[in-house]
Structure formats: C-alpha cells, structure tokens
Amino acid sequence: MLITGGAGMIGSTIAHLAVALGARVGILDAMLPLYGGNLVNLRGILDEIQFIEGDIRNLDLMRRVVPGYDYIFNLAGQVSYVDSNTDPLLDLDINCKGHLQVLEACRLENTQARLLFASSRFVYGRIEYNPVDENHPFNCLSIYGIHKLAGEKYYRFYQEAYGLKTVSVRIANPYGPRQQMKHSKYGILNWFVRLALMGQPLTVFGDGQQRRDYIFNEDLAEACVALMLSPGTEGRVYNLGAGTGVPFIEMAGLVAEAVPGTEVRQVEWPQDRYFVETGDYRSDLTRITAASGWRPQTTLKHGIELTVAYYREHQQDYW
Numbered sequence: 001m002l003i004t005g006g007a008g009m010i011g012s013t014i015a016h017l018a019v020a021l022g023a024r025v026g027i028l029d030a031m032l033p034l035y036g037g038n039l040v041n042l043r044g045i046l047d048e049i050q051f052i053e054g055d056i057r058n059l060d061l062m063r064r065v066v067p068g069y070d071y072i073f074n075l076a077g078q079v080s081y082v083d084s085n086t087d088p089l090l091d092l093d094i095n096c097k098g099h100l101q102v103l104e105a106c107r108l109e110n111t112q113a114r115l116l117f118a119s120s121r122f123v124y125g126r127i128e129y130n131p132v133d134e135n136h137p138f139n140c141l142s143i144y145g146i147h148k149l150a151g152e153k154y155y156r157f158y159q160e161a162y163g164l165k166t167v168s169v170r171i172a173n174p175y176g177p178r179q180q181m182k183h184s185k186y187g188i189l190n191w192f193v194r195l196a197l198m199g200q201p202l203t204v205f206g207d208g209q210q211r212r213d214y215i216f217n218e219d220l221a222e223a224c225v226a227l228m229l230s231p232g233t234e235g236r237v238y239n240l241g242a243g244t245g246v247p248f249i250e251m252a253g254l255v256a257e258a259v260p261g262t263e264v265r266q267v268e269w270p271q272d273r274y275f276v277e278t279g280d281y282r283s284d285l286t287r288i289t290a291a292s293g294w295r296p297q298t299t300l301k302h303g304i305e306l307t308v309a310y311y312r313e314h315q316q317d318y319w
C-alpha cells in the first residue's frame, strides 16, 4: 500500500498498523515545514517501508510512484482551517489540485488500486442536527471545508467516469500520539496536552458546553483499513468519529486529570472565533459500522492518558 502524507499523524498511524499486518508499505510525504510530517512518527518501521520525499502536486512523480500498489491512502493535506481562510490559494493547491494529480496519476498508471481520501467534518460547517449523518447539508464555514468537499467530489467523479475505486471519510476531531505540536492550528485536544505538560492553564471559551466528537487516531487508522478491505464501499463517503458528543469543558477536564495540577480557565468567546463555531458535533456512525463492522474501541479518558504518556516521553520531537 501507498500512503500519501504518511509521515503525518494519521498516515503514520496507518503505516504502523499496516506493517504490523504484514503489508508492503510505501510512504510519500512532502515534509512541508509547520505541517505534521515527522520521521520520528515512523520510528520502528523506517527500515521496513519505502519512504519517498515528494509532493502530490508533482504529476510526473506521482505517475512514477503509483504503479504496483493495490491500496492508496491519501492523507496528504493542508490541515488548518484557519490557514485555509488566510491563504486560500495554498489550500486550493494542495487539497484540490494536489488530489487531482493523485487521481490523474492513477487514471493514467494504476486503475486497479483502491483509493481512500481523507475528508473532514468541516464539509458540514454549521450543524443543523445531531448526530450528523452523511446526508446533512453542506454549510461550509471555511475554505478548507469547501475544498475537502471538492476533493470528495473529484474522487467520486473519477470512480464514475474512469472506474477508479474510491472511498472518502469525513473525519471528526482526531487526536493522539504523533500529531505535530509546534503550533495550535491543529486539533485542540493535542494542544491542550502540550499546554498541560508545560504547566500552562487550559482556556475554555464560554460555558464550554459545545460538543465535539474526538476520535483516537489508532481507532481512526483501523477504520480506514477496514473500509479499504470491505466490499461495497467504493464510491461512498463515510463519517468517521467516535460517535460521542463530548462537552469541550469535559475534554479539558480529562486532560487536566491526566496531567495533575493543570488549571482549566473559562473566558468569554472572542468575536473572531464565534464566526467559525460550527455548533455541537457528533458523528452518526451507522453507515461505516454497517459497511465495515468497525467500531471505535478507545474511550476518551484512556485515549487522553495514552496521548499524555506518549508526549511525556517524546515531547522533544514535537515542540
């Protein structure tokens, strides 16, 4: 299997799982500064995989790389919705054009591979009801959400027009070991872990009752593999979360519990943040469970404990 963006948090977690299952794994990652690519994430398996430093936006390279793989997991991406709004053309370049190059490369050189595309809950934007199923309207509140939706549609189009076997996952709020912690523009849970480990308070906006669906990245990796191996998932899109809506304040409390002495502070909502607040979010997992049999295994409390333990040991590699 090939994993684009495989040096990042989710891709490397899939790589560890795949190597343990005996798969032949290739990883392509552009190692762009300030993104999540980190060779430390591949510690323990580097000798068993093929690593290519390269960019999905390079069509010639992608045409040379994709042949021979049965499964291609496409995790390469610009991940920050904040940055997507301040630099929309970069987001377009990576999250749309980059993935079109992957699809073109496969159309030209490997039509047999099964392809997975990492989309996001951000395609739903402002939430109208919970739990959110895959038919929820698209009320995108960020350029990132718009481009992820376009990405899903590209993958779907290449399935219908050219017979490529594609599947997309709308990932909720992932967290866990191997996420970059250099800045706060990625998942807030991991950022809270960093703050707690540095002895700083965790700031919660408003009453902290906004609910999020935090999915441990090892559960997430298992879901991606299960979907790729399940028949009948081609051309479809699946929500991928833990299926729980946890109040923000409760998540902060669990991080504080895992790092004793951490203070949780509540402050008023800053106006600029209010604009992009989506409202409560909880994934409806009916479709993914029916298709693959996958169910999340890790409780939030345990996942946070594992995350804290990982960064206690490896923080020098992440910030």
Ligand SMILES: NC(=O)c1ccc[n+]([C@@H]2O[C@H](COP(=O)([O-])OP(=O)(O)OC[C@H]3O[C@@H](n4cnc5c(N)ncnc54)[C@H](O)[C@@H]3O)[C@@H](O)[C@H]2O)c1
Pocket (backbone or CB within 6 Å): 004, 005, 006, 007, 008, 009, 010, 011, 028, 029, 030, 031, 032, 035, 036, 037, 038, 054, 055, 056, 057, 074, 075, 076, 077, 078, 079, 094, 098, 118, 119, 120, 121, 171, 172, 173, 174, 179, 180, 186, 187
């Ligand atoms: N982390 C989240 O909150 C979240 C939520 C929903 C969806 N996703 C999606 O899941 C995917 C993986 O996210 P992650 O959390 O592992 O992030 P990450 O930053 O840890 O991993 C992404 C990897 O992609 C690589 N990359 C970026 N642009 C590339 C390019 N043009 N060519 C090749 N490699 C490139 C980066 O170097 C990085 O290693 C992304 O597509 C992201 O949009 C992430």
